[in-house]
Amino acid sequence: MSTVPHPELEAFRREFPILQTRTYLNSCSLGALGTRSMGYLGEYQALWNTLGASAWYELWMGRIGHLLDRVAWLWNARRSEVALSPSVSGAVAAIASAVDYSKRNKVVVADLDFPTLVYQWLARHDVEVVRVPSDDGIGVDPARWAEYVDERTAIVATSHVFYGTGYVQELGPVAKAARAAGALFLVDGYQAAGQIAVDPRALDADVYVGGPLKWLLGGPGLAFLWVREELIDSLRPTVTSWFGAANQFAFRVDELEYREDAGRFSLGTPAVPTVYTALGGLEVFAAAGLEKCLERTKALTEHLVARLDDEGWELKMARDPARRSAIILVRHPDAPGAVRRLAERGIIVDYRAGYVRVSPHFYNTPDENDLFVDALGSMR
Template sequence: MNLDQIRSSFPILQRRNYLNSCSLGALSNRAEDRLRDFTAKWHDLGASAWYEHWWGALGDLRGRIEAMFGAPGGTIALMPSTSACLAAVSSSLDWSKRNRIVTTELDFPTLLYQWKVRPDAEMVVLESHDGVHIDPQQFADAVDDRTLAIATSHVFFTTGAIQDLGAIGDIARRAGAYSLIDGYQGAGQVPVDLPATAVDFYTSGPLKWLCGGPGLAYLYVRSNRISALHPTITSWFATKDQFQFNSGEFRYHEDARRFELGTPALATVHTSLGGQEIVDEVGMVEIRAQNVALTERLVERCRAAGFSLRVSDEPGTRSAIVLVRHDEPGAAVARLAERGIIVDNRPGVVRASPHFYNTLDEVDEFVEVLGATS
């Protein structure tokens, strides 16, 4: 797919300068067609559609996510949200011998809340020295024989900085701890090869960079870890032979589905498949290359216009989440929206996040209008 073909698949791009994919990826015609097909089958077949079509769609989606991660079959569970992934993982760990979680101040709050609510958990929250990164050495210095897991992000939503999953996985493994990575801002904008790292758990979902909408999350569990993990929040989807309806016996699924928490949001399974098809066709290497070009242009133009940025100084660890310091970010975002430019704000920053379907002209327009209206 060339850029024109890609852009014609996302109707919002004909109406708006859409630069907010780290909040919500754009909806494609393909995702919408899939949704239409889902509702048509629902009208036509009712519950029979489950057996003839929808059950297969769950398997297709798990398979596509495994392929995107370079991971073997049976390593993905379909979950309701990142928070649910974290809760299920937390419930599967043995807290009796180790109870310390090493996390960071740059991670998304839900990743920290998971341990804050556990009276038996002890948290070590690493502070960033530069407000942008956590040095892998900080993880290495923080882990010890009480550490149950390192829990941190692939890409920080606060700064867009990409973390070194290889280093983090190795540090956790050497300490005898698990590595649990929140990849919501990673998968779909940065290539991910999980078996090439020692990462044990990786969570992601279709909402943002995978252009599949809200209602679903993906939990990767390293294959050689699965059999020893026994989540204690569970469902009939987590059982072997779920259609035996044997309420007298609970047997965990042999693969990562043992983490699943009931019927997945089927409408989102369909929109996710539509978005994922495009991501897979374009390919993660190509997507990352386009996002690097857009990000570098954005950074260069913002700096030339005199804006101060909260991003990594090294292009290699920069992602397409670009935070522009601003005194009145909410008002700036509203003014940009009046001009058809959709970005977001967080405390003290305007946040732009272009994706592979954007153009350099769109990035330039954002900087020009931000400059002219600030």
């Protein structure tokens, strides 16, 4: 008997066409497209077709505001603290451009962070990038951050959930090390938001970035950015845009006056189709109950891990359930071949060097986990 809670959430499966025809277990790459998002996309196209440019001023801008309201809800944040950016790379680049590296020229990251985060500073000749090592290739000992962060550190930047192992970092000690040194603390939460609870202020972060593509079911084209309200005024991005300017439609070219809120980190015209699909994605969580979705994703993870353990598969993930999440890597001698053969059976997962990667989300079921484990076993 499975103990996966909230079976009533299975009603939401009807909203996701891909779940009707496939066993879809790859939400850490791309969340499923739902009927709410498709409905919104229809609205977007209809407005474009009927109103032309006035859709932009009158209605699309309003939808951008609705999306920001939802992001603030998702992250328990103030509306003034959230903004959109074209990608996580863009959001981090804007923040990184607001920091003075002349007195503090060190940025501390983790060996296991996603490359695009680290590249923001590897690309600079005036910054030394220091990587906190992983002892086991799965996570980073939280106590190690304090060894690497010092008074030369401008920024501590790391993931909430490591993309390669699903490891959930204990961020308290990282925040503490950054605070003690007077460094900015930036968290890349792309693999966290939507599958684990996120409250950037409670995490003591200064900046938190994420996006709709994966767990938040909103597709590619945007990222979400949160900046601690007390810091916004002191951060003046040099990677910037007219969307970051106060009174942008005054079209002033004699001076740049930043917006007072986190919108000052915006980078140009946002991808409006994604504004619409992201709204649809976040509405699913609001309708289903965010907490319930997170509990169910966690339980499906534990169910899948138990099944894979029972079958003797070697997993690359934290053995402590508190530190692992719904990104599960199963060691496999021919991961690309296994993923291809599973796809032939309608089971969609992914691979990373030497591993089949499987990521259940709240809309999956214990039966789907079983299907995957049984199919993987039968191909052994």
